[in-house]
Amino acid sequence: MDPEKARLLADLAPAIAVVVIVVMAAWVTTTWLRIKNGYPLDDGMGGAHHPQVDRKANEEIKLLNQENSQLRDELAGLKNRLANVETIVTDSGYGLDQEIERLRDRAE
Template sequence: MNWGGPGFVLSIIAIVMIASIVKTAIRAKHGYPLDDEACEGKGKRRRRQDEIDATRQARLMADQNEQLQAKVLRLEERIAVLERIATDPATRTAREIDALR
């Protein structure tokens, strides 16, 4: 058997290339960074996408924060009304209810 022949060398090169392609496909499928020199452009695109996602997430969080602040203000106003009702004398509350009718 001739282990040093050109067919053996070419088969080793083919096996290494196929293994590299499979490795890259698996890394891409599971979201791992592609740090091979041949895939440098894809890594930059992925970083840009991550920046866009972070910006979008920050905007969504800011919107949610505004909504929650508005909700807290409404709840504080409702609590103030309930406290006023609870601490006011019964006759005054009855007069105000009759005035609304």
Template sequence: MDWIIAIVAISTGGWIINNWIRAKYGYDLEDEWGGKSKRSDEKKVKQLKAENRELHDKLDAMQDRMVVLEKIVTDRGYSLADEIEALRDKPARDTGTPLDIETKEKA
């Protein structure tokens, strides 16, 4: 009689551990008759996964943009101060393209 109680206790313990593992990893839970019951938060989980995917895509795009900006700023030929000084040194009469252009493009 004692071993029948032990078998029932072991079976119940195994069932509880099985359901705990299923709940932890998001699988459908098993009821006492062997049927499956769906999780109630399944819709919310799908929404969160979609939002997470969207945020990862935005993060990837921002990282790509940051790489481009870092290349621009760390380029050895790029010196903002020198470019500003070069603009200051230009004569004031050179204000743009004249309106009476007589030369035409050659094909």
């Protein structure tokens, strides 16, 4: 190798090393931020790998899903009961005013 080229390479080596270290630190930092915030990680083939969710988070998700389905069932039951009450009250054959008058007559 030519001594001039060797000296040029020796002079540029620290700058190249600094650039490589900065690029690696930036890559590690962005990977850490992605993992911390739950973003998917990229593999070498362009696919996405989602970080693993810990067991505690899975348990919480499962409990919340169960509670959500219970509340939906309860809400559906309440809607049915309300529909029945509306049907009873709005039914013309119900005779609510006749019942009220009968109760007033008994009170007197």
